[in-house]
Amino acid sequence: MFRTQTRAELMLSLATLGWGMNYPLMKMALQHELGIWTLAVRFSLSFLIMLPLLWMQRQHLSWGSAKIGMLLGLILLPSVELMNLGLHYTSSANAGFIFALCIIWVPILNAYLNKTRISPQIKFSMTLGLIGLAIIANLHQLKFNYGDFLILLCSFLYAAYILVLDRYGKTYSGIVMTVMQLMVLGIGCTIVYAIAKPPVHNINWSWQLVAIILASSLVSSTFATWIQTRYQADTTPDRAALIFNLEPVFATIFATWWLHEAVGLNIIVGGSFILAAIIVPTLAKRWFDNRLRSTDPKQCNHK
Template sequence: MNFNIVLLLVATLVWGTTFPLLKSASATLSGLEISTLRFLAASVVMLPFALKASRQSWRDGALLGIVALIAYITQAFGLAHISSNRSAFLTSLNVLMVPFLGLAFGRRLSAQGVFAAALACFGIGLLSWEGGGNWLGDGLTLLCALANAAYVLILSAVAPRNDPRDLTATQIVLMAILGCLALPFAGESALGSLPQRAADAALPLLYLGLIASAGMLFLLAIAQREVSAEKAAVIYALEPVFAAIFSWFWLGETLGLRGMAGGALVVLAVIISEWKFTRATPVAESANTI
């Protein structure tokens, strides 16, 4: 198996563990607080690389950082209103959004992509019906999926021209700075109590910052130098599967039959959207090539 594919699989597995951790942390911290604190932790280890990064890395890292920060914040806010399982499946729709966003770069939609999108919408309907829907939580999580799709496309474009460590460091440091600047103006609950509330969630925040953010963004910067956005996206389709497993193990969350069917359709749609169908070579044509 290609080494870069293995790196993406590892990143997807680790991301699956973050959903129950984010759900737990959101009980005492807001989405912006969680995102800011996790990137502050990550920036501690990545700052030396950021200080040595080129202007090109800072420009590309700034663009990636803004898009990623939108994804992290909307995901964390959304998790305050919906379950980890639903959040994971809705977030997985970024895989479907990648080819649609590709229209901006002159790509054409295929019948295969349209069918996959319709199948995913039906799956989301079944999934959201489980236990009643929440427009705010689902809407924020879909915005997270859109930001993730944009991130995958942008990363595939800029990764080949940057050092992976520099690209990772610049976007993490920028996200930490933007988060700190936004906190006083975001109407967050009692900033004076933030240190205590952060201490209560110290271990999840350190894991989210050092492992799930710094470590996995670094793996992505390496792998997507060689792996296309489309191929990377289909690997990320495994994230909700891992998230469901970890949510069941840590939080005891379950899905009814309708929810499981909806989630299965979403995953199936994600896979179909990236599956490469090829026609068999005619026998006569094959014989002429011998």
């Protein structure tokens, strides 16, 4: 069990690296091509890459796994479109930190759906997250970035995605659900492109654009989506949430490295508040559980 959980958490760490890479990759793609076209090509290519694996896993193919996979894809579709639109108006570093708030929305949605109360630790965490968001958005100057707001909506939808995956991830085949997700995303993004594209669209092919699409399709879509779908069920939600905190960190590192984005003091301070908001509930729960075990007479060894 320990080896299984450790392997799962290492794989999820690699997934967050892929997601972190995607912010500057999409930002660079927007300099060459339409974002809606890039998304359509990216997810269609990811679907074609994963399709042979569906044939190899055909014994696990069922209506239940296909249905849940398509549902996950339908939740992800507006999320990725909002991310694409938001990146037109905000930096990839900002997007990474604001999107990380999805880990805050998870317990809120979970409490609402299950009719339970939100713990004081979560309320404290929400306060820290909102303070961090306000600092990043420069609310003291009354300038709320439109792109930041779109990324915030994106993070809320992704929280719903995490809850659905957490509920059904242990029941159905990860390969089947991943392929179905990518199929819905590929078709959905193609439809959005067909509706929203300009009357005349001449694709500006270049080696850099090809490299961006391949990296985004292989690492950020195919690899990362399959890893989360397959391995999230092998660890606890709290541990997964803690690992997902690495995503905005990787996003900032790649944005600074590839795009030479200036990381201002507001991003550093606000991002630190958001990271603290995400980490605090997990650490507090672990400390409280350890304290209960240490004081529980049943857990103590008596000579």
